[in-house]
C-alpha cells in the first residue's frame with residue numbers, strides 16, 4: 001500500500017491532504033472538475049486538459065485499469081489528477097496496466113484521498129481555481145506559492161504547443177467490440193484537412209469511418225498551404241487554453257471561409273470559428289466538464305445529452321448577423337453551436353465525438369459530410 005503523502009493547494013488558500021498515486025513532484029494548473037462516471041483514460045489523454053489539474057467527481061477511479069486502445073492522444077496530457085479513491089484491484093479483460101502504474105510510467109503527478117465533493121463545491125462557488133499538486137515532501141507554503149504563481153489560462157495560447165510538429169495521415173477507424181479499431185473503408189471520397197490544436201483521436205476515427213482521407217496539419221499551417229492540399233473540408237479540432245490569442249488560426253479560418261471551404265469546428269475549433277466571424281469569447285466561471293450535459297438543438301427542438309469539456313465559450317450576444325446559434329446548453333443557457341448562413345461552416349462547443357460520453361450528437365459529423373457532398377466532393 002502506497003502511503004507517499006501528497007497535497008493539493010488552491011490559490012484561495014485551501015489545502016487538501018492525500019496520498020500520491022502518480023510520480024513524486026510538483027505540478028501546477030487550473031483545477032477543474034469533471035463529472036463523467038467513466039472514461040478517466042480518455043479524459044487524461046485529451047489534450048484539451050493541458051494546463052489543468054483534473055478532479056474527477058466519481059469516487060472510484062482506476063477500477064478498469066488502462067489499455068492501449070483508449071488513448072485519445074499518445075500520452076496523458078492533464079497537468080495532474082485529483083481523485084477520491086483508487087481501488088487496489090482492477091477488473092477488466094481489456095486492462096494491460098493499473099492507473100497508478102500508467103501515471104508513474106508517464107510522469108504524471110496525482111493525488112488520491114481528497115474529499116472531491118468538498119473540492120467540487122468550492123470550485124462551483126468560487127469558480128475554477130489555480131492550484132498545485134505536490135507529491136512526496138509536502139510543504140504547504142511551497143505548494144501555495146506555486147498555485148498562486150500559475151498565470152492562469154486566460155490569454156494563454158496552448159494550442160500551438162499541443163499541436164503536432166509535422167503533418168501526418170490518420171488511417172484508423174473507431175473501436176468496436178471484437179474488432180478493435182476498424183480499418184479505413186475501401187472507398188474514401190472526401191479529403192479532410194484537420195487542424196490539430198490538440199486533437200482527440202476519436203474525431204479523426206469518426207471521419208475515417210465516414211469515408212474521409214484525413215491529413216492532420218500543425219496549428220500554425222497557413223490557409224494557403226491547406227488549400228494546396230485540395231481539401232473537401234477542414235476540421236478545426238479541440239484544444240487547450242484560451243482561443244483568443246490564437247490569431248494565426250483565426251486568420252487562417254477567415255481565409256478558408258472566404259474560399260468557401262466546408263469547415264467543421266469542435267470545442268476550441270468552434271470557439272475559433274466564432275472568433276473568425278467577429279464574435280467574442282469569454283472565460284466561464286467553472287466551465288463544463290462532464291458526459292451528461294443536456295443541449296438543445298435549436299432547429300429541431302430535440303434535447304441531446306452531450307460530452308463537454310470547456311472553460312471558455314462564445315458570447316451569443318456578440319454573434320454577427322450571418323452566424324446563427326444552433327445549440328444551447330440546458331444547464332446554463334450558454335451557446336453550444338453555431339452555423340454560418342452564408343458559408344458552409346458549422347461548429348459544436350461540446351464533444352460530438354464523445355470518448356468518453358454519449359453519441360447523441362454524432363450527427364454533427366454527418367452534417368459535415370453532407371456539406372462536403374453538397375460542394376460536389
Ligand SMILES: NC(=O)CC[C@H](N)C(=O)O
Pocket residue numbers: 048237238239240241242243266267268269309310311312313
Ligand atoms: N475541449 C476543448 O477544445 C476546450 C477548448 C478551450 N480550451 C476551453 O477550455 O474552452
